[in-house]
Amino acid sequence: MKDPKRVSACLFCRIVARELPADIVYEDAEVLSFRDIRPKYPVHLLVVPKVHLAGVADLQVEHEPLAGKLLRIGAHLARREGIANSGFRLLTNEGPDAGQVVHHLHLHVLGGESLRGL
Ligand code: 5GP
Ligand code: ZN
Numbered sequence: 001m002k003d004p005k006r007v008s009a010c011l012f013c014r015i016v017a018r019e020l021p022a023d024i025v026y027e028d029a030e031v032l033s034f035r036d037i038r039p040k041y042p043v044h045l046l047v048v049p050k051v052h053l054a055g056v057a058d059l060q061v062e063h064e065p066l067a068g069k070l071l072r073i074g075a076h077l078a079r080r081e082g083i084a085n086s087g088f089r090l091l092t093n094e095g096p097d098a099g100q101v102v103h104h105l106h107l108h109v110l111g112g113e114s115l116r117g118l
Pocket of ligand 2: 010011012013014051052053103104
């Protein structure tokens with residue numbers, strides 16, 4: 001059994017556990033969303049599952065409802081942030097070539113200005 005006093009090394013697990021502060025904008029039983037500490041756009045949220053998954057490549061069949069929920073909540077938060085009509089981007093980085101820095105699955109919600117094309 002997991003020791004509840006064990007301090008996780010994972011940054012986003014620590015935010016989920018409230019061991020580290022974050023500007024939280026959404027929470028339910030499975031998902032947490034908070035503002036990126038170094039926003040690259042006027043709106044820059046991160047949507048994370050509470051369960052630790054290192055990235056999108058760790059998703060298994062049993063995670064499909066959770067993966068869908070991350071997208072739905074990302075779009076819901078875009079609406080709440082007032083960027084749904086002007087447009088927004090949901091993205092996740094996987095591995096070094098994508099520049100993944102935090103190895104806990106997260107969806108970036110980006111918008112509030114014209115986004116550079118991919
Ligand atoms: P990645 O490149 O892994 O997809 O993105 C990680 C994101 O997490 C970056 O945009 C970075 O600014 C953000 N980030 C890193 N550390 C923290 C933190 O302690 N708090 C918050 N809110 N965001 C963080
Ligand atoms: Zn984690």
